[in-house]
Amino acid sequence: MTVIEAQNVSKRYIIDHKKGNAKSDTFREVITNTFRNMFTKGEEDEVEHEDFWALKDVSFKIEQGDRVGVVGSNGAGKSTLLKVLSRITEPTQGKITIKGRVASLLEVGTGFHPELSGRENIFLNGAILGMKRDEIKKHFDAIVDFAGVEKFLDTPVKRYSSGMYVRLGFAISAHLEPEIMIVDEVLAVGDADFQRKCLGKMKDASTSGRTILFVSHNLTAVQGLCNKAMYMQKGQLIQMGETNLIMSNYLSQIQKTDLQVSYTNQNEAPGNDRVRLKSVKLVPNYLDNQNHLDVRTSFKIQIEFWNYMDQANLNISLHVNSLTGECIFNIGTPSIKFEKGIISAECEIPSDFLNDGSYSLSFMIVKDTASVIYNFEEALIFEIEDYREGTVWYGKWPGYVRPKIEFPIMQLEYENAI
DSSP, X not given: OEEEEEEEEEEEEEEEEEETTOOOSSHHHHHHHHHHHHTSOOOOOEEEEEEEXXXXXXXEEEETTOEEEEEOOTTSSHHHHHHHHTTSSOOSEEEEEEOSOEEXXXXXXXXXXXTSBHHHHHHHHHHHTTOOHHHHHXXXXXXXXXXXXXXXXXXXXGGSOHHHHHHHHHHHHHHSOOSEEEEOGGGGGSOHHHHHHHHHHHHHHHHTTOEEXXXXXXXXXXXXXXXXXXXXXXXXXXXXXXXHHHHHHHHHHHSOOOSEEEOSOGGGSSXXXXXXXXXXXXXXXXXXXXXXXXXXXXXXXXXXXXXXXSSEEEEEEEEEEETTSOEEEEEEOOOEEEOSEEEEEEEEXXXXXXOSEEEEEEEEEEETTTEEEEEEEEEEEEEEBOOEETTXXXXXXXXXXXXXXXXXXXXXXXXXGO
């Protein structure tokens, strides 16, 4: 059943640009312009108006029980979309249809009265959601326990820290059983343990048929929670679909992909006074004249760096990560004593190992097996394509690795032998 439907939703804001001797807001500008106007003809202030479309023709449908992550760069329109869906602001154009009770957690303190205590705000929020007092009492202890604010329950929330605000706000939204939960990046205010609790609670909520909309720049959290994702860009919905596919397309747009990076000027190269990066290269073993790196292709990772230390026992710790931050694997070279000069290392990544997607390569130069001289984070970002024959694609498989392992299937008995 469709619980949220947006049809050509747009949201326009009017931006004023001051021109000439336009009215100023700061005391300094007022004084400056006052003296300036004494020696001018006193032209009237001019203000130019510009239409800014925070959302433009956004259309989608969300089914009951879906967990939808909304991703995009700053200014993409994600938060504006959630405010429109939460009825905090009305769309300039278009239509939104929502079936069910909505709980929103978009900003620290959303829906709280600062002069009321935590206890009173729990009942206030429940009333806003249309719940009876007995229903709120039923969940009261669970809300307080989840938020961890029992000691401050009768303190006005204006004295709460931002973290306490968020913990209590989320606990109310999660436990008072709305049909639809809308959560913005505000969870980033909480610590790691609280974020894990929140993600687990949202997963539990979705299994009971509730619908989640979740905006976050933490792409790992989005992938772990959401079964669908929306990619927003400059107020428009670029794509909506299965989370891994949307993440891959989004990351490929925001990350520069290349097969090598190199530096000729040592002073401009990343590093410090002991080591500096000379080059990182991926050298593919291409098949059948292909001009792209796909899951079948083995390739070499070649690293060169300048070493400015004498008689230094050095080794390299190499990390290949997903662009959402997970380490796919980590390998290291043996530790060897080196003189000053250029040092190189090379390894080969076999074919049929990494899945299609975007990856980053980082490595650390380590001295005496324990002391990190320099960490070259995201020294290279690269893309691996899906296996294809002509225009036939085999489709996105889940996971970061895609090993080629024999997995035979055979007939053991015929029906008439059973």
